[in-house]
Amino acid sequence: MSLRSLLISAVFLVGAGGGAWAQTPGPAISPRQFASDLARRGVPGGIVVAQQEIGHASASSQPAPADASQTRGAAVAAVKGFNAVESGFRATETDGFVHVRSKTEPPDLRLILDRRVRVDASSGLPAQDAVFKRVVKALSGKEPAGILGSGAFPGPECPLSRPVRLTTGWTSATRMLDEIVRQVPGLMWFVTYDIEAPHYGLQVGLLCGDGSTVGITVFP
Numbered sequence: 001m002s003l004r005s006l007l008i009s010a011v012f013l014v015g016a017g018g019g020a021w022a023q024t025p026g027p028a029i030s031p032r033q034f035a036s037d038l039a040r041r042g043v044p045g046g047i048v049v050a051q052q053e054i055g056h057a058s059a060s061s062q063p064a065p066a067d068a069s070q071t072r073g074a075a076v077a078a079v080k081g082f083n084a085v086e087s088g089f090r091a092t093e094t095d096g097f098v099h100v101r102s103k104t105e106p107p108d109l110r111l112i113l114d115r116r117v118r119v120d121a122s123s124g125l126p127a128q129d130a131v132f133k134r135v136v137k138a139l140s141g142k143e144p145a146g147i148l149g150s151g152a153f154p155g156p157e158c159p160l161s162r163p164v165r166l167t168t169g170w171t172s173a174t175r176m177l178d179e180i181v182r183q184v185p186g187l188m189w190f191v192t193y194d195i196e197a198p199h200y201g202l203q204v205g206l207l208c209g210d211g212s213t214v215g216i217t218v219f220p
Contacts, residue, residue: 028085030055035188040209044181045098046189057211121168128160158208
């Protein structure tokens with residue numbers, strides 16, 4: 001499946017903060033709420049879900065961990081609690097990264113996100129630009145000629161402009177997104193798709209601790 005010749009537009013979605021998780025089974029929370037909780041605690045990772053599955057986030061006073069060991073512990077506990085509830089998603093934790101993917105994700109979509117591409121080094125690039133330009137190029141083969149925005153932008157407390165460094169070499173869109181959020185505690189990445197849209201109507205972006213998001217939607 002080719003994602004070349006794309007028209008790119010930026011779409012900004014705003015929501016409230018997410019609720020806390022529990023280590024014992026309880027009410028299911030949305031992927032968006034779960035990701036915002038993780039972002040608020042400095043846990044890096046991302047979610048891949050259908051557009052109609054991302055859900056909403058509700059208010060929370062979830063505290064941030066004091067150190068890296070607590071962050072890793074929070075990630076492990078979060079995954080255990082999330083998976084204890086029967087839902088259409090599965091969370092995994094590897095090396096401190098937490099990923100949530102829909103159980104009905106199309107197999108060829110995973111191949112697109114994990115396809116190996118070669119990237120050049122970048123330093124001092126704002127996190128949001130690293131997604132809008134470098135990750136989009138990894139998916140489409142070229143950077144967007146322009147970005148058209150609509151809606152409300154996340155507040156200044158969201159570290160979207162924090163500079164990041166991308167290393168030279170062979171990688172994938174998924175690995176690039178992980179590399180970006182690893183350098184910016186307080187952000188999670190997301191990919192949404194629409195199985196009824198051409199090329200799945202992919203949207204790629206970043207999610208803040210308050211549940212707000214900024215993303216790029218890819219149209220054929």
